[in-house]
Amino acid sequence: MGSNKKGRTVLEVGADGVALITLINPPVNSLSFDVLTSLKESYDKALQRDDVKAIVVTGAKGKFSGGFDITAFGGIQGGKVEEPKPGYISIDIVTDTLEGARKPSVAAIDGLALGGGLEVAMACHARISTPTAQLGLPELQLGIIPGFGGTQRLPRLVGLSKALEMMLMSKPVKGQEAHALGLVDAIVPSDELVTVARRWALDMVECKKPWVASLYKTDKLEPLGDAREILKFARVQARKQAPNLEHPQACIDAIEEGIISGPRAGLVRELENFQKLLHSDTCKSLVHIFFSQRGTTKVPGVTDLGLMPRKIKKVAIIGGGLMGSGIATALILSNYPVILKEVNEKFLEAGLGRVKANLQSRVKKGKMTQERLEKTLSLIKGTLDYESFRDVDMVIEAVIEKVSLKQQIFADLEKYCPPQCILASNTSTIDLNLVGEKTRSHDRIIGAHFFSPAHVMPLLEIVRTQKTSPQVIVDLLDVGKKIKKTPVVVGNCTGFAVNRVFFPYTQAAILLAEHGTDVYQIDQVINKFGMPMGPFRLVDLVGFGVAIATGTQFVENFPERSYKSMLVPLMQEDKRAGEATRKGFYVYDSKRKASPDPEIKKYIERARSISGMKVDPKVSLFLSFIKGSLIEVLLRVVLLVKLKLSKLSSKDIVEMIFFPVVNEACRVLAEGIVVKASDLDIASVMGMGFPPYRGGITFWADSLGSKYICSRLEEWSKAYGDFFKPCAYLAERAAKGASLSAPVEQAKSRL
C-alpha cells in the first residue's frame, strides 16, 4: 500500500483452504475507495488461487466496518475526488464479485457492520456475528440512502416491514436480534468468531450449510399486494414525520422498484437515487452535522493537553425540581451513584418522586424493565444536609435562578466537599463568576447547563469562565459522554450559547405580531420550516413566568437590540400563563391539544398601543405636536398601514425571525463564546430543535450568504429599529463576501 492510500485489505490464506480478508481502515474500518478497490483485488486473488476453497471477510480490531467513508463525501460533492463509474461498487464489486463469486463466503462480524459495511456483509453467503455487534443501515441519517444494494438485500433477509423500520429510522439492531430476524446465521463469542466463520465457509463448500445469495431470496418478502400496502403506509408515515425531506421517499422508491421489477432493476434505481441524493443540500447539511457533533469534544487548549478525565464515582445534586430531578435521572441511568439534596422532607420526597416517574415513563415505553428500574433507583439517595457531601467528586447545583442563594450554596459547598470536587451550576443565565464570588474555588467552578427535560434532551452546555481549569472541563466532557449527551463548551455570558443566540427568536415573533402578522401563521410557517414548534407555541410550553424572567435578562443586558413588548406580561396579568394554565397564545384541552384563540387579537392591540410602533423620530416629534388632533389620528392610521406586516410571505416570516438569530450568532462568534461556528450549529440543533437537515444556524445562514442576510437586516432596521441592526461581525463578513463560519481571527475569546 502506498503511504497516501486510505485503508486497505489484507488477504491471508490458511492451511484449511480458507482465505481471510480483513478490512483495515482505522478507526472504524470505513470503506474508502482504496479499501473497496483493495477488497476487489483480494477477492480476485482468492478466487484465482487453487488453494482457496472459501472466503471469510472480517474487520480489523473488533470492528467489521462503519460503512462508506463519510470523510470522502465533501470531496465527491466538491468534485475533488474522482468517483468510480456508476455501478462499479454496487454492481461490479458487491454484487458480481462478492455475491456472484464461485466460492462461498462468510462475513465474520464483530463491533459494527453499518451502512456499506452491512451491505458488504449481506453480499456474503452467510453471516456470523457476536451478540453485541451493531448491524444497520443508518444512511438516511446522512441524507442519502443505502447505495451498495442495501435497499434490495435487507428486505429479502428480514422482511419488508423490519427493513423499512431499520432504514427509515436509521436504527441498528444488536447481533442477538439480527439472529432472530434472519440477518445473521449464527451468534458466537468474539474470540471464536473467525474460527466458526472459517468452519461455516468450509461447510458450505461441502454442502453442509446453505449457500445463499441474499439478492435472490424471496421467502421473507411479503406477497405483492401486502408489500404494496406496507410501502404505501411507510410513504405516508415518512411524509408525515419528515415533510421537508425527499430521501426517505427515494429509499422507498428503490425498495419498491426491486419488489415490483426485480432486484437488478432495484439496484439500478437505488444507484440513481443515491447519486442524486449525495449531491443534495440535505446530505451536505447532515454530513456537516455528523462531523460537527464529533468535533464538539475537540477544544483547543483543553483536550489537546494530554489530560485524562478523573473518575467520578459519586455525584451530588442540589435541588430536586424539574431540572435537578431530570439531571439525577440522566446520571443514575448511566450508573452514577447520586445524592439528591433538598431543603425539607416534602420537597425531597417530591424530587425523588419525579426521578421515579421519569424512570416509570421509560418502563411504560418499553425502554426499561421494572427490574432495571428498581436497580437504577437504588443508585439515588436523598439528603437534607451536606454531611454526605464529604466524599463526592462532583456537585451540580440546580436551584432557582437567584444569585444570593447560589452564592450561599457555593460557599457551603467549599466547606463540605473535598478540595478537588467539581462545583457545577445548572444556571441558564447567571454569570458564573458571580455564583462563585464568595468562594476561592474559581478554578473548579463550571456551568453544566442541561435542557429540559434533562434526561431526554441531548445537549449539555459546558460553561467555562476564564478561571475554570482545563482538567475540570475534561472531567465534565467525559461525564457528558457517559450520560450520552453531546457537550458543547462555551464561554461565560448572558444566556451562554443557546439561549443567547435564540433570544431574538421570540422577540422577532412578537415584533411581527405587533406589526400585524398573524400569530398562528408565524407558528405554522416556522413549524413548516422544520422547527418542532413555532415561537408562540414554545412560549406556551416554557410558561410565561420563565419566558418573562429570561426575557428580562436579555432586555437588561442587551437593551439596544432588544424588542421590548408588553404582550406576554399583559396576557399573564389575565392569568394566561401558557400550557400549564391551559391558556396562553393557544387554548389547550384536557389532552393538551392546542387550538388558536381569537381573543389573542385583543392583547396584541393593547401591547401595540403600549409599545407604539417604531417610527421615524422626526415623525414622532411631529406627532407629539399635533397630539389629539384629527390629523394625528389620520397620520397614525397611515403609518400603521405602512408598517403593517400583515401580508408577509412565508419566506419573509422565516427570514425576519431567523436573521436576527443569525445576527446574534455572529456576535457570539465575534466574542469567542464558542470555539467554532460548527459548535453553534450543534447547539442550535440539539438545544433548540433547529432542523439538522439545514445544517444548524450558521451553516444555514452561509447557504444564503452573509451579504444577503446583512442587506435584509439593514433594510428592516431602517423601518423597524435597531432590533434588526446588523452587528459589526456580520457587516464586515458581508462587505468581504466572506462566510460567517470562517474562523474568527482576533476574537476577544472568552474561552
Ligand SMILES: C[C@H](O)CC(=O)SCCNC(=O)CCNC(=O)[C@H](O)C(C)(C)COP(=O)(O)OP(=O)(O)OC[C@H]1O[C@@H](n2cnc3c(N)ncnc32)[C@H](O)[C@@H]1OP(=O)(O)O
Ligand atoms: C453506500 C453506503 O450505503 C453509504 C454508507 O455506508 S454511508 C455510512 C454509513 N455509516 C454510518 O452512518 C455510521 C456512521 N458512524 C457512526 O454512527 C458512529 O461513528 C459509530 C457507531 C460507527 C461509532 O461511534 P462511536 O464509537 O461513538 O465513535 P465516533 O466518535 O462516532 O466515531 C469514531 C471516529 O470514526 C469516524 N467515523 C465513524 N464512522 C465513519 C465513517 N463511516 N466514515 C468515516 N469516518 C467515520 C468518526 O468521524 C470519528 O472520527 P474522529 O475520531 O476523528 O472524530
